[in-house]
Amino acid sequence: xxxxTIGEEVITIKDLHKSFGSKxxxxxxxxxxxxxxxxxxxxxxxxGKSVLIKIISRLLKPDSGTVKVLGRxxxxxxxxxxxxxxxxxxxxxxNSALYDSMTVGENLxxxxxxxxxxxxxxxxxxxxxxxxxAVGLSEAIDQMPAELSGGQRKRIGIARTLILRPExxxxxxxxxxxxxxxxxxINNLINLVKEQYNTxxxxxxxxxxxxxxxxxxxxxxxxxxxxxxxSFEEVFASDDKxxxxxxxxxxxxx
Amino acid sequence: xxxxxxxxxxxxxxxxxxxxxxxxxxxxxxxxxxxxxxxxYEFKEIVKQCYEVGYRSLALITLTGFVTGFVFTKQSxxxxxxxxxxxxxxxxxxxxxxxxxxxxVTALIAAGKVGSNxxxxxxxxxxxxxxxxxxxxxxxxxxxxxxxxxxxTTITLPILMCYTxxxxxxxxxxxxxxxxxxxxxxxxxxxxSNITFLDIFSSVVKAIVFGFTIGIVGCYxxxxxxxxxxxxxxxxxxxxxxxxxxxxxxxxLIVQITNNIRG
Ligand SMILES: Nc1ncnc2c1ncn2[C@@H]1O[C@H](COP(=O)(O)OP(=O)(O)O)[C@@H](O)[C@H]1O
Ligand SMILES: [Mg+2]
Numbered sequence: 001x002x003x004x005t006i007g008e009e010v011i012t013i014k015d016l017h018k019s020f021g022s023k024x025x026x027x028x029x030x031x032x033x034x035x036x037x038x039x040x041x042x043x044x045x046x047x048g049k050s051v052l053i054k055i056i057s058r059l060l061k062p063d064s065g066t067v068k069v070l071g072r073x074x075x076x077x078x079x080x081x082x083x084x085x086x087x088x089x090x091x092x093x094x095n096s097a098l099y100d101s102m103t104v105g106e107n108l109x110x111x112x113x114x115x116x117x118x119x120x121x122x123x124x125x126x127x128x129x130x131x132x133x134a135v136g137l138s139e140a141i142d143q144m145p146a147e148l149s150g151g152q153r154k155r156i157g158i159a160r161t162l163i164l165r166p167e168x169x170x171x172x173x174x175x176x177x178x179x180x181x182x183x184x185x186i187n188n189l190i191n192l193v194k195e196q197y198n199t200x201x202x203x204x205x206x207x208x209x210x211x212x213x214x215x216x217x218x219x220x221x222x223x224x225x226x227x228x229x230x231s232f233e234e235v236f237a238s239d240d241k242x243x244x245x246x247x248x249x250x251x252x253x254x
Numbered sequence: 255x256x257x258x259x260x261x262x263x264x265x266x267x268x269x270x271x272x273x274x275x276x277x278x279x280x281x282x283x284x285x286x287x288x289x290x291x292x293x294x295y296e297f298k299e300i301v302k303q304c305y306e307v308g309y310r311s312l313a314l315i316t317l318t319g320f321v322t323g324f325v326f327t328k329q330s331x332x333x334x335x336x337x338x339x340x341x342x343x344x345x346x347x348x349x350x351x352x353x354x355x356x357x358x359v360t361a362l363i364a365a366g367k368v369g370s371n372x373x374x375x376x377x378x379x380x381x382x383x384x385x386x387x388x389x390x391x392x393x394x395x396x397x398x399x400x401x402x403x404x405x406x407t408t409i410t411l412p413i414l415m416c417y418t419x420x421x422x423x424x425x426x427x428x429x430x431x432x433x434x435x436x437x438x439x440x441x442x443x444x445x446x447s448n449i450t451f452l453d454i455f456s457s458v459v460k461a462i463v464f465g466f467t468i469g470i471v472g473c474y475x476x477x478x479x480x481x482x483x484x485x486x487x488x489x490x491x492x493x494x495x496x497x498x499x500x501x502x503x504x505x506x507l508i509v510q511i512t513n514n515i516r517g
Contacts, residue, residue: 057390086392097387099379111391114398117294164391 008035009068010168010200011056016065018051025051027224029065038194038201040215042208042235044246047221049204050094053170056202057089058082070167087115090161090199094172096153098145104156105141108132112163131159134196135189151182158189162197169193169201175210187213208250220246282474286404289397296402303406311360311367311414318359319418323351323425331433340434341444347426348445349453356419357457358505361464364411365497369472372403373493376476377486385477400477404469411465412458419457456512463508464501471497 011033018026025048033039043049054060055067058074067074072085099107108128112119132138135155145153154174161169174190175183187210193199203214211218212232219229222242228235236247327347334340376399379385388395427441436444472493479489 054386059386059389083392086390089390091387091390093383093387095382097383099384099387100382101375111393114393115391160387161391 009033010035010037010070011202012066012068013052013056014066016052016055016067017063018048018055018060019063025224026055029221029225031219031226031229033200033202035200036194036198038190038203038214038216040203040205040211040218040232041221042206042211042218042246043221044206048224049221050172052221053091053172053202053204057086057091057170087164088167090158090164090166090169092154092158092161092169092171092174094176096145096150096157098148098153098156098160100145102145103141104132104137104143104145104148107145107156108160108163111160115164127163131162134162134192135159149182151178151185154178154186155189158193162193165197166199169197169199171201171203171205173205173207174203175205175207180209183207183210184213186210190214206250208247278478279474282477283470285396286400286470289394290401290405292397296398299398299402300405300409303402304410307364307368307406307410308414310371311364312417314363314367315360315414315418316421318363319356319421320425322355322359323347323422323427324429325425326350326355326422327426327429343430343434344426344436344441344445345448347430348423348449351422351426352419352449352457353453354505354509356422357415357460357464358501359422360411360415360418360461361468361501362498364407364414364465365468365494365501368407369468369493369497370490372407372469372472373475373479374486374490376400376403376473377479377489378483380477380479380489381481381483381485400473403473404466407469407472408462408465411468412461415457415461452512452516456508460505460508463504467500467504468497471500 009032011031013029013031016026016029017024029052031039031041041049041052051060055062056069056074058077062075069085070088072081074082074085077085098104099110102110105128108131109124112124112127128141129138132141135158137152137155137159140148140152140156145156148156158169158171158174169190171190174186178186190201190203191214194201201214203210205211215232217229218232218235219226220235220243221227227240228238228243236243238244327343330346330350331340331343334343334346376385379399385395385399388398423442423445426445427436427438430436430441431438475489475493475496479485
């Protein structure tokens with residue numbers, strides 16, 4: 001089914017700018033993401049990767065430029081349209097952002113219950129069990145977020161977005177702060193989500209192993225703009241000194 | 255405009271901060287009314303928060319209310335005794351408790367217990383991106399978190415205030431009963447003989463205003479907590495300080511208005 005729809009642009013960003021005070025973070029970002037594609041955005045800390053996906057989900061407002069998601073310009077939506085769009089976007093936060101006053105089960109049902117009021121208890125339970133199974137953590141349903149490990153929290157965070165069956169997934173540093181084996185598990189999960197839920201994803205990371213394992217395409221964010229896009233090999237074959245430094249730093253420090 | 259040194263333009267920056275803070279707070283309050291009036295209403299969440307507010311402050315309010323009534327009576331007796339007017343004690347104490355002490359004691363304790371809790375809770379949700387997470391899952395965090403909490407404090411404070419007044423009067427009665435052997439009915443009959451509808455009404459209004467203040471300040475400070483865990487502590491602390499300050503300002507204002515009405 002992927003091959004028939006590929007080419008359809010799900011996310012289109014043109015000449016995006018964003019500043020905070022005197023700090024010009026994004027300086028003309030252009031990006032197209034096609035349906036069914038996993039695009040990895042690489043870049044050092046503080047280059048505005050999180051800002052970029054926060055603009056896509058309209059947590060932040062762009063200063064200028066256009067951001068189109070599923071054919072709609074996010075900056076021009078009214079409240080209701082924005083809610084509709086957000087139901088189709090899953091956002092996995094860097095620190096998972098689980099609601100720490102709720103159990104895992106309550107965390108998972110929260111977006112579902114709040115968005116469709118007439119679901120029966122049984123349907124909710126089935127949906128919760130399904131996503132828990134998809135992320136491989138069925139036994140954690142009654143635990144509190146504080147009792148989970150970093151990798152488990154990440155999985156639950158992803159499960160909480162999957163329960164709304166999103167078309168787009170935005171992952172903010174999915175492997176940051178995890179041990180190498182857990183990193184591999186999370187990478188596999190990202191690929192599994194793509195296959196099982198037919199999602200289009202943007203994966204933000206500075207972890208090259210993750211980029212290589214999950215990305216169909218890699219985009220390198222430097223100084224507030226994408227300097228190079230293409231396959232992993234293409235990007236790192238570049239002789240741009242900054243890209244080479246990024247590559248060497250990543251592997252010599254492991 | 256770039257500011258190179260922090261000392262430069264210090265005053266103009268403070269003034270700027272003050273007015274942009276005022277602007278943001280006004281926007282926050284207006285948003286509260288917009289969201290509070292718009293269905294669907296979060297009855298379940300409001301009831302849950304009311305319970306939290308009551309539960310958190312009940313023990314301390316009982317103790318403080320009782321002690322206030324008891325001690326105030328004890329301390330007022332010598333002055334009245336000089337004029338041989340200890341029989342006025344019940345009505346004096348009733349006026350003090352119902353007009354001033356009950357609303358103020360309740361509000362200050364709720365600001366300390368409930369306001370700080372709201373500031374810390376929402377602050378930590380803010381800095382750990384839980385509020386953003388609600389927003390991106392198409393749940394309105396303002397309605398779910400802020401509206402329910404502010405309504406809860408606004409509804410609960412008048413009830414707590416009545417309770418404080420009752421406990422305070424009880425403390426006063428016990429002290430009067432010990433010393434003057436006044437009976438329960440005689441005490442309360444005399445106590446309420448000088449209390450007007452306006453006294454009770456203005457105290458209820460005060461309690462509503464104080465409750466709203468505690469809720470909205472806690473939520474505002476929590477929602478605007480800046481990055482990092484120390485921001486959470488700062489939000490909790492600022493909630494208490496600012497709401498106590500506002501409570502005293504409002505107290506003065508409402509007293510002025512009530513006295514003008516009283517004529
Ligand atoms: N809400 C905000 N207010 C002010 N500055 C911000 C905000 N969000 C991000 N920034 C600034 O933007 C820059 C990029 O941040 P971010 O996108 O989080 O970087 P990263 O690429 O590590 O994810 C940082 O310098 C940060 O200080
Ligand atoms: Mg980031």
